[in-house]
Amino acid sequence: MMPSAVSDAALNNYINSYKDDVPVTAKWTDVGILKSLKSLEQIAKSGVYQKGYLGMDLDQATAYFTSGKSCLLLGGTWMPGGAFEADTKAGTMKFSPGFAVLPSVVTGAKSTFTPYYGDAFGVPTKSKNREWALELLRYSVSDEGQRIGVLEASGNFPAVTTVPKSAYTKIPKSVLDVLAHVEEYGAKSGWTSEVPGAYGQAFLNPLIQRLQEGKTTPAKIAKDLQAELLKVRKNGL
Known part of the structure; x- marks a missing residue:
């Protein structure tokens, strides 16, 4: 919701303003952020989610969906070739799912697909076989490596x-339907996949869960995020 609720310039600033050399031009208390948080709160209050969802992990929620006990799953494009394929072969998934993007909280704005850039490879600086590790990385991103290791x-x-x-x-x-949607409407980065985990997911996720439990408010979360931003800019991560 957030990427379509703020301007491209604001989204870029949210992603980069934790760095002390980047001026803060977008505040977490701005209207687009508050609208996004209020929408998450309303969805939780409306009874859309299954009972006990806050105590479920991803595997449990996925199984609930593939067995037909829920009609929607907040997931990713890795699932059709993974859990969906496995459960279909096992006979527990008896339908072919489509995909949808959450509606924008801004009237008239088009919803875009939000890619997650969380997976990454790295070579330890003290590795005893750095050249071999680098060679593996080079192969991994080659056409052949991507074809065999990712596509196939x-x-x-x-x-x-x-x-x-x-x-x-x-x-x-x-x-492929996701790809067609991105080609037509574009895609915007997810904030938590762009910023360091300690500043993004580790800080925000517990706040969202408290919001869904009814133990905090959108305005309070917005203030907490703004305070955390200023803290990280001053003290670092």
Whole structure:
């Protein structure tokens, strides 16, 4: 919701303003953030989620969906080639899911797909085999490495744009539908996947859970986020 609730310039500032050399031009108490938080609060209060959802992990929630006990799952494009495929083969998933984006909280604004950039590879600075590790990284992002390790192994999109679309033979239709949506409407980064985890997910997720439990308010979360931003800018991570 957040990416379509604020301007592109504001989103870019939210992503980068934790750095003390980037001026703060977008505040967490701004209207787009408050609207997004209020929408999350309203969804939780309306009874959309299944009973006990706050105590479920991802695997439990996925199983609840694939077995037909819930009609929507907040998930990602890794699921069709993973859990969905496995449960379909096991016979516990008997339908072909589509996908939808959450509606924008701003009237007239188009909702965009929000990619998550959380997975990354790195080489320890004290590794005894750095050259071999770097060679593995180079192969991983090569066309062949992406075709074999990403497309064919899991049915996911490659991380590079040089793999021809003719190789996309094992990507599920629902994932191709996501690609078509992105090509038409674009995509905007998710804030928690762009900023350091200690500043993003680790701080925000507990606040969202408290919001869903009715133990805090959108205005309080917005103030907490603004205070955390100023704290990180002053003291670092």
